[in-house]
Amino acid sequence: MTAVSDRTPVTLVSSLHREAAARIANALALPGTALISHDLRALPLGYVLRQTRTVLGGADQFAIEGVKLEHGCATCTLRHDLLPLLRTLHRTPGVERIVVVLDPAFEPEPVVAEIVGTVVETDELPAGTAGDDVVVRATLTSVDAASWLEDATGDRTLTEAGVSAVEDERTLAQAAVAQVRFADVVVVETSGAADDRYRDAQLSAALRRINPAAIQHPVRPDDPFGPDELLISLATVRPESRRGRLTTPFDPLLDGCPPLEADCGIEVVTFEAPRAFHPERLHGALDVLLEGVICARGRLWLTSSPDHVLWLESAGGALGISKVARWLAARSEEELAAVDPEVRAMASLRWDGEHGDRHSSIVVVVHRADRAEIEEALTGALLTDAEIACGADYLAALPSPFGDVHHDPCSDSPRGESDSISHEETTR
Template identity: 30%
Template sequence: MPTPVLLVAGLHAQARTATVDRLLHDHPGAVAVHHDLRSVATGRVERLVRDRSGVLDLTEIRLAHGCVTCTVREDLLPQLLRRASTASLLVVDLWDSVEPRAVAEAIDREEARGPLRLTAVLTALHAEHMPIDITRGDRLAEAGLSAAGGDRRHLAEVLARQIEYATGLVLYGGDADDEDLSRRVLTHLAPLTPVHRTTALPGVRADALCTVELAERVDPATARLPCDTSTEEITTLVWRRRRPLHPARLFDAVDELVTESVRSRGRFWLATRPERLLAWDAVAGAVSVEDAGPWLAALPGAAWELVSPARRTAASLDWDAEYGDRVQHLVLTGPDLDVGRVTALLDSCLLTEAERRAGPAAWTACPDPFAPLLTLRESA
C-alpha cells in the first residue's frame, strides 16, 4: 500500500518546523525530510532526516547543478522511495522559499505513485508575520531567502503562491489579535482553503491528491478566484467586463492599480491581441503580465477536445455570443480599497463604444506598450 506523503511549505521557518514537529508527534512511525538550501547555488545541500525521537540522518550532498529541481530529482525523491517501506507517513519539510507546486508534481509522477501517495500540501504561516510579509516588496535575496543563484523572486510573490496552492493552511504563533487578522487576510487570499492551528492539524487523507486539479485551481484560465468580500478594513473587488481593453490606457494605469491593491490576479484580453488569454499577477507592487495561451474562442471546435474538462467548463460558463470565452476578470485585494475609484479606473481602460464599433481591424492600430514584454516572454 502506498505510503502517504505530506508537503509542508512556508517562508516562516519557525511555523513550518512547529507544524512538522506536530505531525511527527501525532503520527508514530512518521519521518520528515528537509533540505537546507542556503548553499545550493554552489551545489552543496544539507539533508536532515528525523522522526519523533530525533535526528536519523544528517548528510551534506553535492549536486551536479545547484537548483531546487536538481535537489528534488537527485535526492528528495530517492530518499522518499527508500524510506516508503518503513515509514507510516513521509513529511517533506520544504525550504523557506520553495514553492510547493513543482515538488508536488514531481511526487505525483507515474513512477512514484506505486510506493508514494501525495495526500496534502500544507503551508505554515506565522500569524504575527504573515499579514506584514504579504505586503513586502523586497526580493528573496535581500531577505536572505533565495533558493538559488540569480533568484529574482519577491518575498510576497512566493508567499502568495504558497498560500494559494495549498490544500490546508496552518497558523502558528502570535496572539489572538494576530490570529484574527491573519484569518481575515486568508479569507481574501484563499477563501476556500481550511485554516488550522499547529495544535489541531487535520488527519491524513486516505485518497491521493490530483496535482492536475491542484494546478487548475491556480492556473489563469481555470483559477478559482476570490469573490467580492469585505472584512473590516480589507476589501476584495471582482472586476468583470466583456469589452476589450485598450493596451495603452491599461499600461498607464498599472502603477496605480498595483499601488491601490496588495494582491491582484486574473485573466484579461487586449484589443490588439484578441486571440490571446493574458494572465495578470501582482503582489506588493510587483506585477507580471504573461501570455497564457489562446482563448478557446480563437481555436477550431475540434481543438476543444485537446484541453482539460475544467478548461472547457470554465469557457462554457464565461461564454458570450459576441466574445466567446474572452473576459476581463481581475480580482484586487487591499486595505481600505477604494472600490469606486478602482472600478472607474479599470472601466476607463476599456475601448469606448466608438472604438469597439470600429472592429478588430482597427484595434490592431492601437499603440501597445505591452508588446515588447509579451514578445520577449514568448521567445524566451
C-alpha cells in the same frame, strides 16, 4: 502507474520561517513517517543540505547530507534528489507516509507540478514520475501573525529579506501569498494577547479571502501543538480544498466562495469585462494593483494577443502577466474535444457570437486600496466603442508593452524564473 489508493501519501509543509515549518513537521512525525527537507542556505557554497528523518519500527533515525548542485541550479538539484527520493521511499518497507518540508524560498505548487509532471530516470528506478508512486494529500503552511500581512504587502525581494542566499528577484510577498493560496491548513502563530486581537482578526480576514477553503489553525504560546491538533485540522479539510490540485487557467477565480463583504479593512474587489483591454492603457493602469493591495489574479483579453488567455497574478508590490492558454474560441474542433467538459460548460455561459469565451476577469484582495479607484482604472483601460469600430486589424496592430511574460515594476531581469508559480497551456 500505481493506483491512487496504493500511492504513498505526501504532506507538504511550507513557511517563511524555518523553525515554524520544523515544528509542524516534527508534530507529524508519527510511526511510519519519513521526513525530508532541503535547506538552500548553502547554495553559495555549491550544495544544498538535505535532512531526512525516518520513524520506523520504533527507531527514529536522522541523517544530514550535502547534495552537490546539478548544473548550478537549486531547482534542478531538487529534481535530481527529491523526486528520486520520493520514489525510493515509496518502495521502502515500513514507510506509510512522507512529509516534505520546503525551504522558505520554495512555493508548494511548483513542487507539486514537478512531482506529477517530471519523469525520473535512474538506473535503480523504472521510468516514471514521482506522481506515479506518491500523491500529495495535503499542504500545511505556517504564518506569523505579527509579520505576515506586512510581508505579503511589501516589495522586498527574497534576497533582500534574507530568505534566499543567492540572487532571487521574486518578492517575499509572492512567496507568502503563494504558500497561503495553496495550503489546506494554515497554522497561524499568534501571541494571543488582547492588544493583538484586531491584528489577528485582520489577518484571519485576509487569509479567508485569499484561500477560503483552508482551515485556519491558531496556535498561541501556551497552546498544545502536537499531532492530535494537526490531524484534527487535516481531518476537517473541506472538500473544495486544494489537496495538491494544480492551478489551471480556467479555474473559478472565486473558488471556495470567499466572503465578499469588507472585514477589518480587508475586501475582495471583482472586475469583469466582455471586451478587450487596450495594451498601453492597461500597462499604465497596473499601478493601481501595486498599492494597498495584498494580491490579485485573473484572466485578461488583450487586443495584441486575441487568441491567448493572459494570466495576471500579483502579490504586494510585484505583478506578473504571462500567456497561459488559448481561448476556446481560438481552438479547432479537435482541440475542443479534449477540453474538460466543465470548462466547456462554463465557457458556454458567457459565450458571445462574435468573440466566443474571450473576456477579462480579475479578483483583487485589498487592505488599503479604494475599490472605486481600482474599478475606474481598469475600466479606463478597456477598448472604447470608437476603437472597436476601427476593426480587428487595427486592434491587433496596437502597440503592446506585453510579450509572452511581463513583470511590474518593469525590469530587465525576470522575477522567479524557475521557482515561481507557472501555468502551462492546458485543456482542462
